[in-house]
Amino acid sequence: MTVATATPRxxxxxxxxxxxxxxxxxxxxxxxxxxxxSLLKHKAGIWYCREHRPDAKQGGPL
Ligand SMILES: [Zn+2]
Numbered sequence: 001m002t003v004a005t006a007t008p009r010x011x012x013x014x015x016x017x018x019x020x021x022x023x024x025x026x027x028x029x030x031x032x033x034x035x036x037x038s039l040l041k042h043k044a045g046i047w048y049c050r051e052h053r054p055d056a057k058q059g060g061p062l
Contacts, residue, residue: 008037008044024049 008022020039024031025046033053037045048054 022047024052026052
């Protein structure tokens with residue numbers, strides 16, 4: 001894991017398509033859960049995978 005990998009960023013997928021990549025802040029895996037993220041305000045926010053998201057401690061296994 002590197003800090004650069006965990007940093008949310010925009011990537012070019014083609015001539016006109018752009019994707020938003022966000023990875024878990026803890027382990028660097030794909031982060032499906034974003035916090036304080038707002039594309040409208042250009043805030044990348046903080047992202048976590050299911051295992052490391054803060055709410056996981058209270059939610060238990062799904
Ligand atoms: Zn994680």
